[in-house]
Amino acid sequence: MKTWIVRAVDWGNIQRSPTFQAVFNYFFSGSKNLPTPVVFDSAGTHVNDIIMNCTPVTKQLDIIDAAMYYDIIKGKNECLAEDFLDKWHGTCEEQIPDKEKSGITQLYSEIKNDVHLMQMGFRNEALLDAGIPEQYLPGMRVPFRHDKNLKLILPIEENIAHDIGGYYKTSEEEQPLTKIYGQLVGIKPLKDELTGGLETARKQVKYFMKTREKAAEELIKLVKN
Numbered sequence: 348m349k350t351w352i353v354r355a356v357d358w359g360n361i362q363r364s365p366t367f368q369a370v371f372n373y374f375f376s377g378s379k380n381l382p383t384p385v386v387f388d389s390a391g392t393h394v395n396d397i398i399m400n401c402t403p404v405t406k407q408l409d410i411i412d413a414a415m416y417y418d419i420i421k422g423k424n425e426c427l428a429e430d431f432l433d434k435w436h437g438t439c440e441e442q443i444p445d446k447e448k449s450g451i452t453q454l455y456s457e458i459k460n461d462v463h464l465m466q467m468g469f470r471n472e473a474l475l476d477a478g479i480p481e482q483y484l485p486g487m488r489v490p491f492r493h494d495k496n497l498k499l500i501l502p503i504e505e506n507i508a509h510d511i512g513g514y515y516k517t518s519e520e521e522q523p524l525t526k527i528y529g530q531l532v533g534i535k536p537l538k539d540e541l542t543g544g545l546e547t548a549r550k551q552v553k554y555f556m557k558t559r560e561k562a563a564e565e566l567i568k569l570v571k572n
Contacts, residue, residue, distance in 0.1 A: 350384040351498035351570055355528060356491055356507050360391030361463050362470050363503050363537055363551055365485040367528070369474050370555040373483045375563055382571035385498075392510035394490035397463075400456045404448050407455035408436045413541040414458045417465055427454060463487060466541070466548075473548035477556060493520045499569055500525040504536045524569060531565050532558040 355367035371387035378385075396402045411428050414420045420428045431451050435443050443451070471484045491514065500523055502508040508527055515522035529536040537554050540547045555562075 348384060349496060350386055352494055352496050353385055353387050353499045353501065353566060353570070354491075354497060355387070355389045355501045355503060356392060356511060357389075357503040358391055358393050358507065358539060359397050359463070359487075360389055360394055360489045360491075361466050361487045362548065363539065364389035364391065365467075365487060366470055366474065366548075366551050367501070367503075367555050368485045369479050369483045370477075370552070370559060371562075373479050374559055375566075378563075380563065380567065382567060385566070385570060388489075389485065390489045390491035392491050392507055392514070394488045397459065397488065400452055400459075402455075404435075404440050404443055404451050405438075407451050407459075408432065409541055410455055410459050410462050411451070412436055413466075414462050416542040417462065417544070419458055419461045419465070420454075424454060424457070462541075469545045469548040470551070472545060473552045476549070477552045479552075493518060497523045499523060499566070501528045501531065502526075503528055504538070526569070528562070532561045534558060 353371070355364040355371075357364040368387050368389040375381065376386055391397075393402060400407075408431065411420070412432055415425070415428055415432065427450070431447070431454065435447065435451070440448075467487050474484060475481065491511070493515075500511055502511055502525065505527060508525060511525055512522070527536060537551060540550075543550075
């Protein structure tokens with residue numbers, strides 16, 4: 348019997364979608380309540396952009412802001428980060444001069460991994476605290492790509508659903524059934540929060556823990572069709 352994939356998707360596959368993956372694999376992979384074998388995984392629509400330092404400069408500033416929040420940036424780079432944030436954080440990308448963009452991207456490239464690893468650490472700690480065994484903890488920054496066994500895509504937010512639609516417009520593959528997770532369970536989407544540390548991670552774990560049974564009910568209907 349074919350094993351279907353149900354995939355949660357967000358921007359960078361660092362916090363929210365891997366949290367879904369861990370919670371749902373622990374509680375439902377191999378479940379006899381599902382009409383067919385299912386594995387749960389996760390991915391990000393902009394992982395390659397992150398790796399290549401091609402994310403929008405406004406997003407790069409968000410990561411620099413998070414790095415300052417987590418006290419990651421030190422020395423002369425701290426003054427540089429403060430200057431960039433004071434002048435450009437919260438502005439439109441079109442307002443930022445090219446020379447400033449270049450400096451922002453250089454700083455972003457130096458600190459992004461430290462920020463993402465710290466966020467993953469908080470995520471994993473929150474999952475362990477919620478009773479998810481260590482073997483279910485996923486990695487991070489898996490780029491979204493099609494799979495022949497991909498049955499259902501669950502974008503975490505509307506903009507991610509738009510990204511997925513764009514991906515399939517340039518693909519020869521037919522887009523699988525796609526439904527925003529919050530719509531699946533009847534609650535607001537889980538927004539991306541780059542700061543807040545363990546508290547934010549626990550909130551994200553709670554989001555999926557509290558909705559998992561409702562989600563499973565809906566998944567049974569969707570996967571068996």
